[in-house]
Amino acid sequence: MSLIARITRHFEESAQLKLAAVEGLAGPVSDAIDLLVSVLASDRKILACGNGGSAGDAQHFAAELIGRFERERPELAALALTTDSSILTAVANDYSFEEVFARQVRGLGQTGDALLAISTSGNSPNVIAAIQAAHERQMHVVALTGKGGGRIASLLAEDDVHLCVPHDRTARIQEVHLLIIHCLCDGIDAILLGEQE
Numbered sequence: 315m316s317l318i319a320r321i322t323r324h325f326e327e328s329a330q331l332k333l334a335a336v337e338g339l340a341g342p343v344s345d346a347i348d349l350l351v352s353v354l355a356s357d358r359k360i361l362a363c364g365n366g367g368s369a370g371d372a373q374h375f376a377a378e379l380i381g382r383f384e385r386e387r388p389e390l391a392a393l394a395l396t397t398d399s400s401i402l403t404a405v406a407n408d409y410s411f412e413e414v415f416a417r418q419v420r421g422l423g424q425t426g427d428a429l430l431a432i433s434t435s436g437n438s439p440n441v442i443a444a445i446q447a448a449h450e451r452q453m454h455v456v457a458l459t460g461k462g463g464g465r466i467a468s469l470l471a472e473d474d475v476h477l478c479v480p481h482d483r484t485a486r487i488q489e490v491h492l493l494i495i496h497c498l499c500d501g502i503d504a505i506l507l508g509e510q511e
């Protein structure tokens with residue numbers, strides 16, 4: 315296969331997945347927006363975590379809330395738990411890598427906050443531990459997964475929101491996660507700016 319053909323196949327597979335996934339995901343994404351708006355409107359905050367590309371997505375989400383997405387508005391309370399190398403290395407070194415997000419959730423999370431938990435497999439132990447810590451703190455959870463949701467699917471509470479991309483390829487799932495993150499940012503802004511009831 316030529317490089318052009320390989321590249322074309324990536325574009326086509328990604329585009330086809332997005333078009334196929336929107337019907338099943340639009341409703342849950344709308345629920346996630348409503349949940350996150352209620353968290354922010356109650357002066358609570360959103361913590362975000364994930365590994366690898368999903369760590370980047372967690373940071374991307376927090377940056378768009380503290381900074382801006384497409385419209386001017388005041389800062390919104392969001393924090394990625396993936397950035398502080400001293401915390402990450404100390405907790406991994408002194409406890410375990412599985413604890414790197416959960417200890418931050420227990421240390422920073424308060425009742426009514428939300429955790430955006432991102433795992434394409436739904437099986438990363440440190441994201442699972444973060445969800446369990448969020449529930450201990452009476453926090454809401456929005457989980458971004460794929461591959462059927464993995465162990466995370468069975469961990470979520472009734473009022474949590476599960477956004478599971480119907481695909482088994484990590485890269486494709488991440489591409490839809492990023493699209494979902496932009497939908498979350500747009501929907502949160504539309505409601506908070508009074509453009510959307």
Ligand SMILES: O=C(CO)[C@@H](O)[C@H](O)[C@H](O)[C@H](O)COP(=O)(O)O
Nearest residue numbers: 365366367368433434435438484485
């Ligand atoms: O971005 C990619 C693959 O596209 C990788 O860095 C990927 O994020 C890593 O393998 C992660 O460790 C995967 O973790 P998860 O999504 O299964 O929770």
Ligand SMILES: [Zn+2]
Nearest residue numbers: 367484485488
């Ligand atoms: Zn990636």
